[in-house]
Amino acid sequence: MLDSVHMFMKKTGQYLGLPADTIERLKAIDNEHLFKIHLNSGKSFAAYRIQHNNQLGPYKGGIRFHKSVNLDEMRALATLMSLKTAAAGLPLGGAKGGVTLDPQTLDEAELEELSRKYIAHLYPHIGPAKDVLAPDVNTNAKFMGWMMDEYEKLTGDDGQAGFTGKSVEQGGSLGRDAATGRGGVIALEDLLALEKTDDRAITLAIQGFGNVGSYFGVIAEELRPKWHLVAASDSEAAVYSAAGLSAKQLQNFKQERGRFKAYAQTNVAVISNDNLISLDVDVLVLAGLENAVTTANMKQVKARYIVEMGNGPVASEAYDYLTKAGKVILPDIIANAGGVIVSYLEWLQNKQGEHWTEDKVNRHLAKLIKQAVKNMYSSARADKLSLKQAAFAMAIQRLIEEAPGLKS
Ligand code: GLU
Numbered sequence: 001m002l003d004s005v006h007m008f009m010k011k012t013g014q015y016l017g018l019p020a021d022t023i024e025r026l027k028a029i030d031n032e033h034l035f036k037i038h039l040n041s042g043k044s045f046a047a048y049r050i051q052h053n054n055q056l057g058p059y060k061g062g063i064r065f066h067k068s069v070n071l072d073e074m075r076a077l078a079t080l081m082s083l084k085t086a087a088a089g090l091p092l093g094g095a096k097g098g099v100t101l102d103p104q105t106l107d108e109a110e111l112e113e114l115s116r117k118y119i120a121h122l123y124p125h126i127g128p129a130k131d132v133l134a135p136d137v138n139t140n141a142k143f144m145g146w147m148m149d150e151y152e153k154l155t156g157d158d159g160q161a162g163f164t165g166k167s168v169e170q171g172g173s174l175g176r177d178a179a180t181g182r183g184g185v186i187a188l189e190d191l192l193a194l195e196k197t198d199d200r201a202i203t204l205a206i207q208g209f210g211n212v213g214s215y216f217g218v219i220a221e222e223l224r225p226k227w228h229l230v231a232a233s234d235s236e237a238a239v240y241s242a243a244g245l246s247a248k249q250l251q252n253f254k255q256e257r258g259r260f261k262a263y264a265q266t267n268v269a270v271i272s273n274d275n276l277i278s279l280d281v282d283v284l285v286l287a288g289l290e291n292a293v294t295t296a297n298m299k300q301v302k303a304r305y306i307v308e309m310g311n312g313p314v315a316s317e318a319y320d321y322l323t324k325a326g327k328v329i330l331p332d333i334i335a336n337a338g339g340v341i342v343s344y345l346e347w348l349q350n351k352q353g354e355h356w357t358e359d360k361v362n363r364h365l366a367k368l369i370k371q372a373v374k375n376m377y378s379s380a381r382a383d384k385l386s387l388k389q390a391a392f393a394m395a396i397q398r399l400i401e402e403a404p405g406l407k408s
Contacts, residue, residue: 001076001290004316009079012392015385018400026399029075030054033125037099037117039110049097049122051131052078055403058129059095060085060340062136062165063118063143065111068289069098076290080311081340084333086395088372090344095131097122103138115143119150126151128161128351134343137289140211141167141177161350164343173346174358175365176339181215182362183338183369184309184330185223188283190373191305191330191387203281205231205303207238207273208288209254212309212336216285217247227283231276235288237261238276241268277301286313293318301327308332323386331388333395334372341368 006027013023033049048071051059061081074096082094099118103111125131135144144166151159166172175182192202204220206213209232220227229247231240237260239245245268253263261270277284277293278300286292287309293301298318306322306329308314314322314329322329345361348354372394380390 001312002072002079004312005076005079007316008388008392009083009396012389012396015383015389016393016396018396022400023396026053026396027079029078030059031125032071032075033122034071035121037114037121039113039117041110043106043110045114046100047098047118047121048074049095049125049131050074050078051095051125052093053082053399053403054093054131055399056082056086056093057091058093059131060090060092060134060343061095061097062134062339063097063099063139063147064137065099065101065103065114065139065143066137066289067100067102069100073290074098077311080333082399083392083395084337084340085344086398087333087376087391088337088341088368089398090341090368092132092340092344092347096136097133098136111143112146115146116150119147120154123151123154126162127155127157127159128347130162132161132343132347133163134340135165137210141165141170141172144172145170161347164346165339166346171346171350173342173349173356173361175361176342176346177211178215178219179342179361179365180212180309180336180339181217182219183341183365184212184216184285184307184335185219186338186366186369187330187335187373188305188307189224190370191328191377194373194377195328201226201228202283203228203230204283204285205229205276205279205281206285206287207233207276207292207313208286208310209234209250209260210287212339213285213287214247214251214254216287216307216309218251221247230281231271231279232260233273233276233288234260236273238271238273239263239265239268240271240276240279243267274300279303283307285309288313291315293322295321298322304328305330307335309336311336319386319388329387331376331391334369334376334387334391337372338365338369341365
């Protein structure tokens, strides 16, 4: 995955006429924390915190607990975070963390022990002005609460602004849970408006109906009555209904730990994940892990629009093929930036001792996402670039202009 991110960076650098060593400096990772977490039960796991770049502000990024977490992925995701915060205009850098495990194999007490031990190792290197942690795949406000509490015990600092995506009771921001999905809906609305396709009814399929994917569906349902959700998947199977699905109902089903392979409703079919990717819909939303579309399945994609709500869901070779085939791909560093944007707003509220209304948070989120989409789209049009290249160019230009350490 890191190769794929580096390839996009290299191509963008060439397009911008940057010296090769500037891109090399931009690729360089500041700090890599690689360690093992040993649980009292004897189980042990590989853990990571990769701090890519802090030229624009403290490192920022989520922590995922997943069996596919590895060093290459962590480096790639940390690099993408630096590009994402830069493209969104935030005063933050980029980092990523994770632990390699299937969280289903641990009980609640073990997950808490794991989260606390993760911080017990890292606490000298993180905090509100150094590195601000957030949830990612398989982590949420509960994990942030354990981590924040451990940080406070070890440092004596209440550390609220060192963690985002917290529960509202623990200083979290209203609107943070839905923020990534909401940002994606706004970005897609704006893209369709720019492409002048916003006025008609469109069909959507959402691959990966976790936190991000389900909120994308729910917010779309609220804001865009003409968008019809016809399919959604989890890691095992997908549900499909030509007549349309209720995102809210599906979200409730998933929150109660339901599995789509066992979804039983009249007029809803259970189909395979491969079938979802190849559905004849207008918009395919990829809200799962990286590499959901690769050379193996890219030819099956029929949707004209692809929204990268996960990080790196379209592999680079598939990206080239699909864009040449006339597909429009709304890139991850813009499409899913809503999460880190509201994390930034949470960090600000914590630092200033404020609590904003949900409406105020959503207004700021919309403003920042709209600006990013507008800039990306006009640069793509003016310079005949794909949207991802334009987004990368925006991010790299900002990093070079504002980060003295990256100038040649
Ligand atoms: N994990 C999310 C992402 O990949 C959010 C990161 C954050 O809020 O720091 O963008």
